[in-house]
Structures are given as C-alpha cells and as structure tokens.
Amino acid sequence: MAKKITYKIVDGFLVIKIDGDLDNMATFQYKTKLCEIIKLNQFKQVIIDLSNVTFIDSSGIGLLLGRYNQVKQYGGHLILCGINKQIKKTIQITGIASIIDIYEDGFEQLKKSEVVL
Amino acid sequence: MINKLEMKISAMLENEGVVRNAVAAFVSSYNPTLEEIIDIKTILSEAVSNAIIHGYEYDKNKDVLIKATIEDNKLELIVQDYGKGIEDIEEALKNNFSTQKDQEKTGIGFTIMKSLSDHFEIQSSVNVGTKLKITKILQMDEVRAN
Ligand SMILES: Nc1ncnc2c1ncn2[C@@H]1O[C@H](COP(=O)(O)OP(=O)(O)OP(=O)(O)O)[C@@H](O)[C@H]1O
Ligand SMILES: [Mg+2]
Helix, strand or coil: CCCEEEEEEECCEEEEEEEEEECHHHHHHHHHHHHHHHHHHCCCEEEEEEEEEEEECHHHHHHHHHHHHHHHHCCCEEEEECCCCCCHHHHHHHCHHHCCEEECCCHHHHHHCCCCC | CEEEEEEEEECCCHHHHHHHHHHHHHHHCCCCCHHHHHHHHHHHHHHHHHHHHHHCCCCCCCEEEEEEEEECCEEEEEEEECCCCCCCHHHHHCCCCCCCHHHCCCCCHHHHHHHHCCEEEEEEECCCEEEEEEEEECCCCHHHHC
16 A cells, blocks of 8 residues: 555544555654644644554654644644554554554544544 | 575665565465564564664664574564664663654564564674564464474
8 A cells, every 4th residue: 555644624623544554664754744734734633544554663653642742732632543453453562542542443434433532 | 494584784764664575475475374474574663673773873874684584483583783782771671761752752662572572582782783583483274284
C-alpha cells in the first residue's frame, strides 16, 4: 500500500487517515504535515484512522503520542481507530491504550455503528 | 541445516524497510505465521533504526550489519554497529528511557524487541559499538516438520 496521509472533515470531526508502513522513514516524512493539518484546523475532535497502516514501530507510536499531546494542548481530544491485526500487538505492548482512546473499527465502521465518540 | 542471510547497509533510514522486507522474505519459506513475520519485521525495524539514529547519528558513510540465521525452527538475528555505543545499558533497556525525548522518541524500542523475541542479548561499549543478538523460535506446523 502506498504511503500517504489524507484528511477530511466529517460532522465537525477532523479525520486523518494514514496509509502504508508507519516506520521511521514515514514518521520523518509525515510529521511536519500532520502537525500543520492539526494546527491549522484546531478541531476539538481529531480522529486518526489507522485501518490502512500495514506496519508500525516505536517511531510511529511516538508520532501518534506526539499528536495526542499536540491536540490536548489546545484543549482538543484525539482518538485512534482502525487498529488492524498488523499493528494490534505493537500497540498493545506499548500500552498507549492507557493514554489514548482506541477503537478497533475504522472510522467508516464507527460512524455506522453510531458509537458516541 | 543452517541457512543464512547477511547484509551490510549504509546507515540510512531508507534501508530499514529494505532490511525488514528482505529478512521477512528469507524467513517466509519456513512457513511462519503472519504474527511471526510481523514480530520479526518489528524487531528488525527497532534494532536497525537504533543503530542508524543513536549508534551513528545518521552518518550515511557508516555501515550497519545484519545477519539472519535459521536452524530448524530457530531464527537468530544479529544487528551490529560500530558507532557510539551505550554508556549505561541497564538504563537504556528500561521502558520509556530515551536520550532523545525531545525528538518524540518514547524509549520503547528495547521493550518492543524484548517482548517480541524469545531471547535477547546486548553487547555495547562506548565508542566501539553495539551488537544485538535476538532469537525467535518459529512455530512449526505438522506440514513443515515433514
Ligand atoms: N545502537 C545504539 N547505539 C547507541 N545507543 C543506543 C543504541 N540503541 C539504543 N541506544 C540508546 O538506548 C536508548 C533506548 O533505546 P530505545 O530503542 O528503547 O528508545 P529510543 O530509540 O530512544 O526511542 P524509540 O525506540 O521508542 O523511538 C536510546 O535512546 C539510546 O540512547
Ligand atoms: Mg529505538
């Protein structure tokens, strides 16, 4: 899967979608762009959808934690969704679920199931 | 029978993906589970990126050595650099310890490597380098054993 990030605004949520391997290289490439998207919009609710992430390591975890802190700083709330089986174990080991709200379903699924976010 | 793969890469993050995918391909003929493949890729990503980032501080002229050896169902990975070395290994191995917290490093690389492997060994000396030896036992299904 090609590496990319896209974002859209749905019902007042800023929804960011990451595709591909979230390794050191990708983290390096995405960090500035991600920071800008978040800073520019300053949405109260930010969702990062990881459904299409094919690999994650500590650098990717660091990137997500960094954005969580960034959003928290202006009083917003960031959640992660789309925890697929390729990234689930690493997410679990690192214990970030104790800091960030995490949903297994991707954003489309979450919207359908009308989970209150 | 012993089967092995050795690589020497320039210390560039671009090469990290090359290493993890090459070793994954090397191991794939042993019918590993998807989980095992992901574990191996993650371990390598952590080890190689540490060598590049901390060992060599992104000096592209330096080399990182990677060796993968399979014997029966035992995979041994060696990742070695001749860089900066680690001053206090015990401290470095602690969860959440990083000398680069300002770079959004969370200090979980070693925690990840240890929890995904069956055996983890580290040798490091300041200004000599760091060598990791990591063992992963692959599950062997009936078909493979024959
Ligand atoms: N090959 C190496 N050479 C020199 N120092 C190293 C090496 N590997 C690790 N270290 C030191 O050990 C510390 C902990 O490593 P670890 O991988 O756990 O965390 P990190 O790389 O700092 O952050 P993260 O892996 O979470 O992005 C590093 O901050 C670094 O100081
Ligand atoms: Mg690391």
